[in-house]
Amino acid sequence: MAVFGHGQLRLYLLSLLEAGPRHGYELIRALSDRFGGTYRPSAGTVYPRLARLEEEGLVERAESGRKTLYALTDRGRAEVEAHRAELAALEHELADVVRELAAQVRAEVAGSMAGMRAEMAAAAQQARAAALQARDARATAPAGDVPRPGGPPAAGSRPGGPGADARREARARRAAIEADLAAFRAEVREAVRRAEASGGPTALTADTVRTVLASARAAIAATLPPR
Structure with missing residues (x-):
């Protein structure tokens, strides 16, 4: 089943970066945790979107040792603030998605x-x-x-x-x-x-x-x- 609708993953990644800079792997793990392990986006899904957000000037990269940190720019923070209501609605939608995914996993395990x-x-x-x-x-x-x-x-x-x-x-x-x-x-x-x-x-x-x-x-x- 589709987890995110068009443009929703992009917005959700921005919201995850609002708390502070993160590595790409940390973003993947945060998404997996949000879904209780029932959904885990691949690196091939997350990193291209981060690159696109960087092209849009919403995210900037910084080297941290051998890893890359992603952080919101001022434009990125403004984008999150402008879509605060949409993010709240998305959280409600994701709660329903998590319940559906959990039910599917339980049925498969059963x-x-x-x-x-x-x-x-x-x-x-x-x-x-x-x-x-x-x-x-x-x-x-x-x-x-x-x-x-x-x-x-x-x-x-x-x-x-x-x-x-x-x-x-x-x-x-x-x-x-x-x-x-x-x-x-x-x-x-x-x-x-x-x-x-x-x-x-x-x-x-x-x-x-x-x-x-x-x-x-x-x-x-x-x-x-x-x-």
Whole structure:
């Protein structure tokens, strides 16, 4: 959906500079914060408009170390003052836009969560079916010929017997689960670390993590035997 109408981003950038000079990146982050992270303009959107404002004599640039600061000129301040009522109306419009964007994000997250829950439920169902099939096979197998999950029937020739095999396989599965959990944690932590460089993570990110983990815990619990 369109966030700013014609000329509105130009005016809003001027209003953000009214509080004092800012770097281009700070302006992008301020816009992202204003929308609660649901909208973040690209550098290719913001910098050309700043260049145009400079051409109009409304903004001036100043070097600050390796970065460029943008500040309002007297003409820029007069432009903001002349459009004060328009800016107030724009703030009301943006409040509605933020609510619409938040609703869209919530719907998308809910859809993603529903899909994930369905996939987890299907995996849990498959695990339960496999467990029942293995139990039935053990119940009907002749003595000394008990099938083992994922392998040929045991003939009692392996040291430790079927019980030892089952324990080894359980330990292997636990190790695989722990490795998957460690990889997931590392990936999420790295994504969050990268987001911090851009002013995130947002409250929506935190809510999504909590929702995903709650769904995962419920789905995993359904595959475990009762205590």
